[in-house]
Amino acid sequence: MALPDPSQHLNAAQRRAATFGLSPGVPALPGQALLVVAGAGTGKTTTLAHRVAQLVLHGADPARLLLLTFTRRAADEMRGRASAILAVHGRRSSKPSLELDWAGTFHGIAARLLREYADRIGLDAGFTILDRAAAEDVLDLVRADLGLDRSPRRFPTKATCLAAYSRAVNADLPLSAVLARDLPWLLPVADPLAELCAAYVAAKQRQALLDFDDLLLWWAEVLGVPTLAAEIGARFDFVLVDEFQDTNPLQGRILHRLKPDGRGVTAIGDDAQAIFAFRGATVRNIRDFPNACDPPAAIVTLEENYRSTQPILDLANAVLRQSTQGYRKALRCARASRQRPWLVVARDEAAQAAYVAEQVLATREAGMPLRDQAVLARTAAHTARLEVELARRDIPFVKYGGLRFLEAAHVRDMLALVRFLENPRDRVSGFRLLKLLPGVGPAFARRALDAVAAGGASIQGLAELPPPPAAAQPWRELLDLLAADLGWPAQLGAVRRFYERLMVELYGPAPDRLLDLDQLEAMAALHATRRGFLDEVGLDPPAAHGDLAGIPHKDDDYVVLSTIHSAKGREWRAVYLLYVVDGWIPSDLATGHAEELEEERRLLYVAVTRARDQLHLLQPLRVWLRPQGSGSDRWVAAARSRFLPADLLHLLEARAWPPPTAGGGTTAGTTVDIAAAVRARWR
Ligand code: ATP
Ligand code: MG
Numbered sequence: 001m002a003l004p005d006p007s008q009h010l011n012a013a014q015r016r017a018a019t020f021g022l023s024p025g026v027p028a029l030p031g032q033a034l035l036v037v038a039g040a041g042t043g044k045t046t047t048l049a050h051r052v053a054q055l056v057l058h059g060a061d062p063a064r065l066l067l068l069t070f071t072r073r074a075a076d077e078m079r080g081r082a083s084a085i086l087a088v089h090g091r092r093s094s095k096p097s098l099e100l101d102w103a104g105t106f107h108g109i110a111a112r113l114l115r116e117y118a119d120r121i122g123l124d125a126g127f128t129i130l131d132r133a134a135a136e137d138v139l140d141l142v143r144a145d146l147g148l149d150r151s152p153r154r155f156p157t158k159a160t161c162l163a164a165y166s167r168a169v170n171a172d173l174p175l176s177a178v179l180a181r182d183l184p185w186l187l188p189v190a191d192p193l194a195e196l197c198a199a200y201v202a203a204k205q206r207q208a209l210l211d212f213d214d215l216l217l218w219w220a221e222v223l224g225v226p227t228l229a230a231e232i233g234a235r236f237d238f239v240l241v242d243e244f245q246d247t248n249p250l251q252g253r254i255l256h257r258l259k260p261d262g263r264g265v266t267a268i269g270d271d272a273q274a275i276f277a278f279r280g281a282t283v284r285n286i287r288d289f290p291n292a293c294d295p296p297a298a299i300v301t302l303e304e305n306y307r308s309t310q311p312i313l314d315l316a317n318a319v320l321r322q323s324t325q326g327y328r329k330a331l332r333c334a335r336a337s338r339q340r341p342w343l344v345v346a347r348d349e350a351a352q353a354a355y356v357a358e359q360v361l362a363t364r365e366a367g368m369p370l371r372d373q374a375v376l377a378r379t380a381a382h383t384a385r386l387e388v389e390l391a392r393r394d395i396p397f398v399k400y401g402g403l404r405f406l407e408a409a410h411v412r413d414m415l416a417l418v419r420f421l422e423n424p425r426d427r428v429s430g431f432r433l434l435k436l437l438p439g440v441g442p443a444f445a446r447r448a449l450d451a452v453a454a455g456g457a458s459i460q461g462l463a464e465l466p467p468p469p470a471a472a473q474p475w476r477e478l479l480d481l482l483a484a485d486l487g488w489p490a491q492l493g494a495v496r497r498f499y500e501r502l503m504v505e506l507y508g509p510a511p512d513r514l515l516d517l518d519q520l521e522a523m524a525a526l527h528a529t530r531r532g533f534l535d536e537v538g539l540d541p542p543a544a545h546g547d548l549a550g551i552p553h554k555d556d557d558y559v560v561l562s563t564i565h566s567a568k569g570r571e572w573r574a575v576y577l578l579y580v581v582d583g584w585i586p587s588d589l590a591t592g593h594a595e596e597l598e599e600e601r602r603l604l605y606v607a608v609t610r611a612r613d614q615l616h617l618l619q620p621l622r623v624w625l626r627p628q629g630s631g632s633d634r635w636v637a638a639a640r641s642r643f644l645p646a647d648l649l650h651l652l653e654a655r656a657w658p659p660p661t662a663g664g665g666t667t668a669g670t671t672v673d674i675a676a677a678v679r680a681r682w683r
Contacts, residue, residue: 006057006088007050014043017300018050020266028058030237030264033297035244035289037269039331040316040609041307044268045074045569048242049081051266055238056082056098057089066236066258067103070243072539074569075103078242102236106251108539110215113232114222121222124208126531128423129538133412135211136162137428142199148192156186156193165197169213170280172249207425216250223257233258243569244269245283246276252285262293272320275565275603277595307571309337312615315651316608319643323601341608341615343580343644343652348622353389355657356576359616360395360559363574370396372573374560376607378585382578383561396558400566410503410513414520415537417495421482422530425457436502437478439470459483474502488533489524496521564607575611578618580604581638604643617644617652 007018021031038044056062069075083098102109111129118125130138140158148155156164164186168178175194179186186193204210210218223229239259241247244267247255259265271283290297305313310333317330346352360373375397377383383399390397413436419429427449434445444467451461459482467475481498484491496517503513527533560572579585585607586600608615623638644652 004088006053006085010043010047010050011302011304013300013302014047014050017047017266017302018054020051020298020300022054022058026058028055028060028237032295033259033262033265033267033289033293035267035286035297035299036302037271037286037299038302039270039305040273040606041305041333041571042302042331043304043306044270044302045078045242046081047302048240048266048268049078050085051240052078052082052098052100053085053089056086060237062099063101064235064237065100065102066109066239067100068106068109068239068241068255069103070105070246070568072104072108074242075100075105075108079103105539106219106247106254107212107215110219110254111210111535111539114210114215114218117222117228117232120228121218121225123218126423127208127210128419128426128429128534129215130204130209130211130428131538132162132212134419134428137432138203138207138209138211139165139196139200141428141431142203143196146192146196146199148196151192153189155189160186161193161196164193165200166213167280168197169217170248170250171282172253203427207427208423209426209428216248216254220250220254220257223254229257233260236264238264238266240266240268242268244289245271245274245286246281246568247285248276248280249282249285250280252282252288255285256292262289262297265293265297267297272602273568273606273609275568275599275606277599303332305331305333306335307612308333308609309335309339309613311337311340311651312608312611315341315615315648316605318648318651319601319605319608322643322645322648323598325598337613339614340651340653341611341617342655343640343649344616344618344655344657346618346620346657349385349620349624351657352578352618352620353386355618356386356578356616357389357393357395359576360390360574361393363614364557368573370557370559373576374562374567374570374572374574374610375576375578376562376564376567376610377578378564378587378603380563382584386578387561390559396556397561398558400560400562408513408516410499410507411516411520413503413506414495414499414517415534417499418492418530419534421491421495422534423457424452424459427453433478436499436506437467437471437474438505439468441468444468474498488528488530489521491530492521492524492533564603567610568606571610571612573612574614574616575607576616576618577607579623579638580617580619580641580644581623582640582642583638584623585641585643601643604641 007015010018017034017036020034022028036044036047052065052067055065067075067078069078079098079100082100086098104112114121114123114127115125117123118127136158139162143149143155143158143161155161164175164179164183167182168175171178173181175197176190179190179193204214223232236258239255241255246269255265255267267286267289269286271286274281274283290299308316313331313333321330344352344355346355356375360370360375363373364370375383375386380399387397387399413432416429416432419426420433424430430449430452431442431445434440434448435442448462448465451465452459455461459479462482463479477498481494484494486494500514500517503517507513523537524533527536562570577585582588585604586597619640620638622635624635
């Protein structure tokens, strides 16, 4: 009996993409490249999962598939989906999910390959990965070493300098070109900035540190060596990339060098959802892809949206139609509904938060679990008020894309300690760690680190230094900790005991901080080695606010709070979008350039297309504003987002909040039926 075709439920175009180049009974061979371009919710990611499954069914070795996704969570989901599809076919493996060894983000895969090839490319295999904040700290030290912090005119901050550096790397352009194009106000300091970048690179190399950008840069450079490119390219028969519209030129180059003729490559994306230009991503990767392949890539487009109801899509289409850029034609769908998206005109921000909290609960009462509901915002800070409201009402939530857990000072302290244990050459971590001790200032910290460096990155040198008197006790404890051979994750427990005492002295007692330390311990226990742990926290930091705390109780129900950027590729049955007002969406940081404004419009499109059944757009009428650089707060009247002009309003159903009470007058978009009330008296 023939086994069921696991892709039989796909539509014709999806099936064509999933089985492109494959024939029944013929082993899968890498052939002509394939590009799938299609709008939101048309099943691109679904199709990619089917393609993975189909390749495996046709004999492709899962260990020789390279799957590149935008987040690690997306890679994990893909594994799950592809194994589920294989299970339909009766190929249920004994393992819970398909062994896709090489599924992850560009950065994650880069880290892995670089570790493996380290000794062949002159890289210390023990390198540690700097997250953004740690990279800023390294740059800051270099900036001080060069005396730039004392220059007569104020030199740009570490964050600005790193942003300029990072842009140049990711855009694959010289610094001067990036400054002229994107950051012209930095042109007067172009020379010292270039010097700073060079010194930053040298400092990282001396200390065996790689920042995020280095991961891509080093990978691209490795692939610039023909023999290594051939060797690494040959390890993968098939390379599949999701969310291709949000890759940058460096990632484009990596893909091209990995598979110069594009054989075996499948790239998937949607140019109308490109929202990472501010980080150097470019839709040119998608547009140029077909002709960069030899033979040129085949293109499959998907038309049918399976996610959202028609009224939600009508709004999404209308938002894009306002744009001058010719995006693909409108999405159509099979899911009719009479419910238009709501435009909730809230009296102020408190009313906005109250509306969401009440609606979330009411919707759950109506049978939709909290986890099918999400609140999206342009930036993480926009959910602050709501977080308080949710906490007050005991509504559990997790937050994505917010203030990262790993940005908290005490978590960074702990990690500095662990990083220093892993790599004693890491001066920034050493510096941070030493300065935690009472009585230790920059001068002593520097001397201590010099002693470590002089001893060939050994901590022996420390033992001979007399510590500042106030630090005598913790200094001894620290030396013991550095010398102890405890194994992993036991070592983290020791680090924690050492640090906890310092923490209370530094920040005072705080149960929340202890909880964060618990979370670190829980994470550490998931890794067999210290390095594995550091790679994980460096590359894919969990968010603060219980992202991890939620994990032990998988069946816990919670609302998701997310930035629009972090909501990419995901969907919920109900979506609440906060602050659909000018200055928030579009962000007033972006209204300068027409291009930036277009990106803001695409952000709204991405937000709207996350919703399956219900969409609530929130428009607070009054918002509390603290103008930058001034200490004063003020209330301002907010205007509806310019992306929702009057001629789109017929696509929305207006709702005032709090609802007008009898005698309370009317609010925009609602009418109180007084006549009916008068009639009712006589009934
Ligand atoms: P995005 O642009 O947001 O990344 P996408 O194009 O990747 O979206 P998917 O996430 O793959 O779209 O699919 C959207 C929804 O449509 C999912 O719930 C998926 O299960 C469903 N879907 C996709 N294809 C089909 C199909 N052929 N039949 C029924 N449902 C489908
Ligand atoms: Mg997708």
